Each structure stands twice: as structure tokens, then as C-alpha cells.
Amino acid sequence: MRAEQTAEATPTERPISGLPVDTGILFANHKGVYQRGIEKTKTKLLRKLGFLANFLDADEKIVFVTTGCSPYSTFELLTMGAVWVSLLKRSLFVFTNKRLFLIPTTWQLDYRGSIAQILYQDCKRLQVSGSGLVAEYHTGKKDRFPNIPRRDRQIIKHFQFVTGESDQRSETPQRNHLCPNCTQILPTRAVTCPSCGLEFKSRAKSLTRSILLPGGGYFYTGHPFLGACDALGEAYLVILNLVVLFAGLRGDAEAMATLPVFLVLLAIEKIGTVYHSNSFLAEFIPENLKALLRGRPVQRTQPEPPPIPAPPQPRHQPEDVLSLR
Numbered sequence: 224m225r226a227e228q229t230a231e232a233t234p235t236e237r238p239i240s241g242l243p244v245d246t247g248i249l250f251a252n253h254k255g256v257y258q259r260g261i262e263k264t265k266t267k268l269l270r271k272l273g274f275l276a277n278f279l280d281a282d283e284k285i286v287f288v289t290t291g292c293s294p295y296s297t298f299e300l301l302t303m304g305a306v307w308v309s310l311l312k313r314s315l316f317v318f319t320n321k322r323l324f325l326i327p328t329t330w331q332l333d334y335r336g337s338i339a340q341i342l343y344q345d346c347k348r349l350q351v352s353g354s355g356l357v358a359e360y361h362t363g364k365k366d367r368f369p370n371i372p373r374r375d376r377q378i379i380k381h382f383q384f385v386t387g388e389s390d391q392r393s394e395t396p397q398r399n400h401l402c403p404n405c406t407q408i409l410p411t412r413a414v415t416c417p418s419c420g421l422e423f424k425s426r427a428k429s430l431t432r433s434i435l436l437p438g439g440g441y442f443y444t445g446h447p448f449l450g451a452c453d454a455l456g457e458a459y460l461v462i463l464n465l466v467v468l469f470a471g472l473r474g475d476a477e478a479m480a481t482l483p484v485f486l487v488l489l490a491i492e493k494i495g496t497v498y499h500s501n502s503f504l505a506e507f508i509p510e511n512l513k514a515l516l517r518g519r520p521v522q523r524t525q526p527e528p529p530p531i532p533a534p535p536q537p538r539h540q541p542e543d544v545l546s547l548r
Contacts, residue, residue: 239269241276243284245320253377268315271332275317275324278338278406287318287382289375291356291368293327299502302495309370311446311503316356316368318382323349323358325368325398327506335445336403336515337506341366345396349384351376360396400507403515409507422510429500434493437461440500444508453496460489 237246248255250262268288275285292312299308310330317324323341328334341358343349348359355369356379371379393399400409405419414425424443432439437457441450464485471479509515 239266240273242269242272243279244269245284245286248286249288251378252374253381268332271328271334272315272317272326274334274403275326275338278324278340278401279319280321283319283321285317285319287375287378289316289371289379290314290332291316291371293325293506294366294368295502298498302499311449314368316371318379334516335506336509336512337400338403339398339400339506341398342393342396343384345392346384351380358398361392362396364397366398403507403509413507421515424504424508424510426501426504429504430497433496433500438496440496444500444503445512446503449499453492457489457492460485460492464489 237244239246246262247257249265251257252261265288268290269285272288279285291314292309293314295308295312299312303311313328313330313332315324315326315328315332317326322343325339325341326334327337341349345360346358347361348357350357351371352367354371354373354376355367356371356376358366358368360366395408401407402409402416402419402421404421405416407416407418409416409423412426413423415422429440429443432443436442436454438450438452438454441447441453464482467478467482467485471482
């Protein structure tokens with residue numbers, strides 16, 4: 224990937240937090256002019272990305288870093304609210320000379336053991352639209368990443384994501400999640416990495432906990448505050464249903480007539496929990512996140528047969544695909 228700059232200053236490359244960085248682009252504004260305030264902000268973000276060194280190719284360098292949100296649905300926006308969903312879906316976006324990394328984080332921008340990539344050659348368009356970044360793949364599918372800061376949107380608009388005729392698309396031209404342990408691409412809804420055996424939290428376990436335990440789905444996906452709030456609301460609905468049921472059994476016809484309404488409310492609450500939990504699980508949450516963040520090696524739970532060799536997938540081309548107008 225090549226990063227050209229129209230400003231007179233020559234881009235400089237040097238490691239920051241162990242990461243190869245093109246500071247001539249990263250620390251400049253949309254006019255290509257260096258600003259100390261931008262350097263301070265971007266350096267602070269880079270300090271949270273030390274783990275990314277394991278994912279970078281030998282000739283790959285970081286060109287730009289910004290914040291935003293992972294994709295979220297209208298249902299999530301309506302049921303959680305704009306503030307909550309923006310905090311729960313907060314992410315870091317790392318542009319390199321070969322691809323875009325998308326890293327779900329906590330609201331404090333701390334790594335959560337999940338990472339995805341978008342190869343530039345897989346994109347028909349990758350551009351700023353409104354307040355977000357839109358990736359349109361050659362398959363016609365789109366991903367929208369909202370809440371990109373305005374100043375950073377102005378810079379991204381000057382990027383030109385250009386692929387040559389020799390650049391081949393990957394077998395899965397879309398946003399692909401990577402195993403945080405071995406960096407290999409994960410199959411859709413995988414509960415175990417086929418390469419290293421790292422286990423991820425599953426929808427089946429989340430569904431069981433969501434149905435049987437108040438707030439269980441949120442606790443399972445690592446959102447204890449949401450789980451506590453959900454547990455209180457669910458406990459209230461359960462008690463309310465029991466009170467109405469006993470009143471109906473004692474001959475209160477009016478109470479019995481309202482029972483189906485409260486049962487429906489309880490069912491809706493359960494469905495919402497399952498939906499939100501599945502949305503979190505789509506980002507591949509490691510089963511033992513603490514061990515992963517501490518750098519402990521993954522141990523397979525049982526012997527597995529050797530994997531069938533797969534044809535090599537062209538991840539990147541030696542040609543540069545990103546330039547800066």
C-alpha cells in the first residue's frame with residue numbers, strides 16, 4: 224500500500240508503542256499540516272493497540288487511527304438509546320497500507336479480545352457518508368460504521384482506496400473477524416478457532432442463560448451493568464405475573480384478563496435480551512478473555528484430527544492500494 228501526501232512535508236515512519244506508523248499522515252490534518260494536538264490524541268490511541276503488532280504483515284504500516292462504532296441495528300438503537308448503544312458498540316478503526324482493522328472496545332477504548340479486518344481489494348467503495356464510514360463490498364453487501372469524529376472524517380475523505388487489476392478479491396469479500404490468538408480468519412458463527420482451538424462464547428449458552436436467568440445473556444457476554452438492570456426489570460415482571468395469576472385463581476376475573484398482557488411483556492423482554500446478546504456474540508467473544516489478555520497460550524480441550532489443507536487465500540497484494548489525495 225502506498226500513502227502519498229500532497230503537503231510539502233515528507234511523511235516519516237517510526238515505531239510507536241512497537242507499531243510501525245506513518246506519522247507524516249497520522250499526525251497531520253486534512254490539509255496535510257502537522258498539528259501537535261493531533262499527535263497527542265493519536266499517540267494516546269496507539270498506546271491501546273500494542274497487541275496489533277501480532278496481526279501486521281512485515282511490510283505493513285499504520286496510516287491512520289480513529290474511533291467510532293461497530294454496526295448496530297435500528298432495534299438496538301430504539302431499545303437501548305443512542306447514548307447507550309454508542310458506548311456499547313464503541314470501536315477503534317486502524318487504517319494500514321493494506322487493510323482496515325475494526326476493533327470493538329470498552330467505552331474507555333480498551334481492547335476486548337475481538338478484532339476484524341476489511342481488505343481494501345474486497346471493497347467496491349470505502350468512503351465517508353454522513354457521520355459514518357460505509358464499506359460496500361463487491362458482493363453488494365454494505366457495512367456502516369457510525370460516529371466517526373468530524374475532524375477525522377475530513378481526513379478520511381482524502382484517502383483514495385484504489386485496487387489494480389492484478390489485485391484479487393479474497394474468497395470472503397466482507398468484514399472478517401480474526402482469531403485474537405492466532406490471527407487466522409474465523410468462520411461465521413464459529414465457537415472454536417479451527418486453527419488454534421481458542422473457544423468463543425456461543426449463542427446456545429447465551430440463549431439458555433437468557434431464558435433461565437434474569438439478565439443471564441448480558442452477564443454471559445460481559446455486560447454486568449446491563450445484566451443487573453435487566454435482572455431488576457425481569458424480576459419485577461415475574462413478580463407482577465405471579466401476583467396477577469394468584470389473584471385470578473382466587474376469582475378476580477379482571478386480573479386474569481390482564482395476565483396475557485404481562486406475559487407478553489415478559490416474553491418481549493426475554494426476546495430483547497437474546498437479540499442484544501447475539502449482537503454482542505457476533506463480534507466473537509473469547510470464552511476465557513482474561514487468559515487471552517494476559518497472553519496465556521491456548522490449550523485444546525481434546526485432540527483434534529489434522530486440518531485439511533486449504534488452498535492459499537491471497538490476503539494482500541504487494542501493490543499499494545491506498546493513497547492520499
